[in-house]
Structure formats: structure tokens, C-alpha cells
Amino acid sequence: MVTKEEVENIIRGIVDEDFVKSIEVDEKGNVTVTLAKDTPNIDDVLIKLNTELGKIEGVGTITINREREKKTEENVELNKDVILEKLKEVIDPEIGVDIVNLGLIYELDIRPDNTVYVKMTMTTPGCPLTMWILRAVEDKILEIPGVKDAEIELTFDPPWSPEMISEEYKKRLGLF
Incomplete structure (x- = not known):
């Protein structure tokens, strides 16, 4: 099964650790990574992370999130x-x-x-x-x-x- 350390090693090779806000690996091998909203070259980073993490044996779903500013607007009707x-x-x-x-x-x-x-x-x-x-x-x-x-x-x-x-x-x- 994939370990958090394996995932961290891959991520360190792609993006500076200052831009990595969290890394989670659950018991099913699902990986969730949260990056800072100001991560440079975010498109390249997303593609490389998805590709390289997908190569690790035992990895399930890969979710890559970005921090974002909280905005709240009440009483807005969405459809x-x-x-x-x-x-x-x-x-x-x-x-x-x-x-x-x-x-x-x-x-x-x-x-x-x-x-x-x-x-x-x-x-x-x-x-x-x-x-x-x-x-x-x-x-x-x-x-x-x-x-x-x-x-x-x-x-x-x-x-x-x-x-x-x-x-x-x-x-x-x-x-x-």
C-alpha cells in the first residue's frame, strides 16, 4: 500500500514544500493534496503531480485542492x-x-x-x-x-x- 512518505517524496520533487499546505493518504490509498493559492506554474504542477502520483503502486483517487479565499454572499439564488x-x-x-x-x-x-x-x-x-x-x-x-x-x-x-x-x-x- 502507498505511504504518505512515498507521496511526500514525489511532491517534493515537483513543488516547493512552502506551497504544500497538506497531504493526506487514507487506508484505501486515496491521496489528497492541498496547495497554496499562489503556487507558481500551477497548471504544470497539477499535471505533473497527477501523472507522477498515478505511477505509485497502490494509489487510489488523487485529489489536488488549492487554498482559496473564503467569500460569502447571503441570499443569492443559484440555479x-x-x-x-x-x-x-x-x-x-x-x-x-x-x-x-x-x-x-x-x-x-x-x-x-x-x-x-x-x-x-x-x-x-x-x-x-x-x-x-x-x-x-x-x-x-x-x-x-x-x-x-x-x-x-x-x-x-x-x-x-x-x-x-x-x-x-x-x-x-x-x-x-
Whole structure:
């Protein structure tokens, strides 16, 4: 089973320890790392951490969080349409289509405390932009007034297929 020391050694080789706020490894091998909000080259760091931690035998789910400033806005009405519109700003750079019309969003829930939960997928399990897209989704959700926090779950069940693209974009992409 993976140990916290193994995880710490990998992380030390990628990011300065001053930017690592916490590291947790549970009994199932799930790893949770929290980085400072001002971590330099954050996109590169996220990709390298995900790649290198994934190579350790026994690692389960890898969650990489970033510290963020707490913002609270009371009495703001959140709804799924507002969130989905904001998520349309996240474009898959390899395909050139936003993640909503691409069919990557499987589930969206607004919890009573205004935490937004998103269950989503990637076009392929080996997508090299996974961490970048997940970060962009989190950032866009957190830009919405009234959102307390964002929880993003990545799944590959069911696997994505071109049939999941919206009808409008199937026409635009010539898939009809």
C-alpha cells in the first residue's frame, strides 16, 4: 500500500514544500493534496503531480485542492442554468467545443450550503488536459456569486462517446 512518505517524496520533487499546505493518504490509498493559492506554474504542477502520483503502486483517487479565499454572499439564488452557462466558458482545447455541449457534464447539484457538485468525465481516460480542465471547471464555478465551494468528481462510468455531444454541435461538427 502507498505511504504518505512515498507521496511526500514525489511532491517534493515537483513543488516547493512552502506551497504544500497538506497531504493526506487514507487506508484505501486515496491521496489528497492541498496547495497554496499562489503556487507558481500551477497548471504544470497539477499535471505533473497527477501523472507522477498515478505511477505509485497502490494509489487510489488523487485529489489536488488549492487554498482559496473564503467569500460569502447571503441570499443569492443559484440555479443550474446559470452554472451550466458559466461552464460553457470552459473549452476543450483539443476539440474546440465547450464541456457542456461536448457532453462531459454528467451531474450537477447545488447543495443547501451553496456548494456546487459536478460529476463529469473526459473524452478519454488518458486525456493530457484532465487537470487543466478540472481546474478550469472549479475556477468558473467559484466565479459565480453566491457559490461557497465547488466539488468536482471525475468519472469514466459511463465512458464518453461522440453521441453525448449536443445536437447543435453534432451538426456544427458534421457528425450528422
